[in-house]
Amino acid sequence: MSEEFYVALINKMAEAVEKTNRIPSDYYGMYNVKRGLRNENGTGVLVGLTQVGSVHGYVVDAGEIVPDEGALIYRGMDLKDVVQGFQKEKRHGFEEVCYLLLFGELPTQSQLDEFKKLLGELRVLPKSFTENMILKNPSKDIMNKLQRSILVSYSYDNNPDDISVKNLLRQSLELIARFPTIVAYGYQAKRHYHDNKSLFIHSPVPELGTAENLLYMIRPDNKYTEKEAELLDLSLVIHAEHGGGNNSAFATHVVSSTGTDTYSAIATAVGSLKGPKHGGANLKVLNMIDNIKENISSWSDKVEIKDYLRKILRKDAFDNTGLIYGMGHAVYTLSDPRAVLLKGKAYELAVEKGREEEFALYENIENLSIEAFKELKGPDAVICANVDFYSGFVYDMLNIPHELYTPLFATARVCGWCAHRIEQVVSDNKIMRPAYKSVMDMREYVELAKR
Incomplete structure (x- = not known):
């Protein structure tokens, strides 16, 4: 079998496989599926208990999420x-x-x-x-x-x-x-x-x-x-x-x-x-920062930085996903304590490495992203830098390879x-076995010669 024929065959088979495995998105709402094990208000579905660690990012009042310090x-x-x-x-x-x-x-x-x-x-x-x-x-x-x-x-x-x-x-x-x-x-x-x-x-x-x-x-x-x-x-x-x-x-x-x-x-x-x-995720942040550097003339120009962040949010720049990587978290709302801790020490290393100007760029992007996000989503919208926003910069200053x-x-x-x-x-010695709802209709088996 030639390589060309093999690739063409796989592509043809992949199209059929993708078609037969795609579940209509409205089915998930129809059957009340907790996609991503998340409730409708964004909180996680409770599936277990632990004493090892916990994450606090908000409080729930009358079923509504109220932002809180992380x-x-x-x-x-x-x-x-x-x-x-x-x-x-x-x-x-x-x-x-x-x-x-x-x-x-x-x-x-x-x-x-x-x-x-x-x-x-x-x-x-x-x-x-x-x-x-x-x-x-x-x-x-x-x-x-x-x-x-x-x-x-x-x-x-x-x-x-x-x-x-x-x-x-x-x-x-x-x-x-x-x-x-x-x-x-x-x-x-x-x-x-x-x-x-x-x-x-x-x-x-x-x-x-x-x-x-x-x-x-x-x-x-x-x-x-x-x-x-x-x-x-x-x-x-x-x-x-x-x-x-x-x-x-x-x-x-x-x-x-x-x-x-x-x-x-x-x-x-x-x-x-x-x-x-x-x-x-921290590699995505580094790639985004590099893209921002390439598209602004001054690292200290807040107006220019914010304009470009708006383009990213509008899906007109970087990877066109509308995401500012390193900003936002599934649990943390007002702050990610890991990012807060890392940011302080990151500045100290930036001084040692002579990269204070670059640290200031990160800080500007962090603050201006919050402003741009509120402009897009409304004044009550909350978002914070997560740990990935500064961790990639820290590893880069440590001269640690991306891989x-x-x-x-x-x-x-x-x-x-x-x-x-x-x-x-x-x-807990009980094996985890959640439920999946089958949405495939029953069909009769067809003999090979009749297919």
Whole structure:
């Protein structure tokens, strides 16, 4: 079969498949389907309970959503207080947050030291894993490499299917520790085999935390500044958990409810996060900012910036979707606490990197987007910058390659996924099985010769 004929055949078959799989949009309203597991007022459908984390963005009064300042809660503690606590003592906080999410309590100094030491010793990948799994099978997409590496970890585990809490915790700690190493090595393999660059495989340093090890392993010279490590650590902290209803955490709950192994559940979460609607939004922000830069003559001209934002909202500019990426959130209304925390530290790094003018552009776009949105939707419309608005800029200042943005998200979120998995197995042994309404009419089978 020629390549030309094969492509033509697939195109023809795809047209038929698309036609037979398209459900009329009005059917969803007719059958009261909660599309996206959302109620009519935009709130999420309640499908479970959790103690791991929660997201607050509004209050509901008489069935109506009333905007409120955003808050992200880790195990009953406001994330802002947690961040303020470790930053006041000039410490990195990701390992402390991982401990909190897994064990439900903040660690004492000795517990934190022991936890850090344990993670440090677990960061090295199993014997022959790097050569056989990562270097011999490089992928152009690091998330794909991460997902495959998680699944193959099953083969390196002497007790992979045991779902006792003791075993779940062991597996969780090993995955949390090894994610940075897998991500860094997956990036180096991609860089070497697909981009024709030199190969650098740096062993993780047990004494370094997650943020420092990431910078150490992805950079050829291992060098980084304390400000860089501090900001990456903050990014990991604010991405570590986001309630049980976000897509990847919910996927973890769904798959874990079947009683399957940890590697299958966490690989599912990575597959969810790989989707651009979930984990890749900050790249969209960067692309949009680049487009804005190309179409305005001055980064400081607010009138010109706002005019272009209006064009974007009218679907006359950028990708013609009418979306200003990084603005708005499914839950947060008046503010996204993650964006607030990241923005402050982003300015400090911008000063260190000499990029204050670019930071000011981001800030102008944020403020003017809110104004333009109100002009379009009405004065009562609310929208705020979400975490993706500044995270891409932060990673760019850290000189982190674009292909690592979502894997870094996964490196942060794996501790939240593991916490949700353990909670699901311990608290709710009922398999998740929601309903789907069939809207296909019954038909008679037709014999082959009569079709």
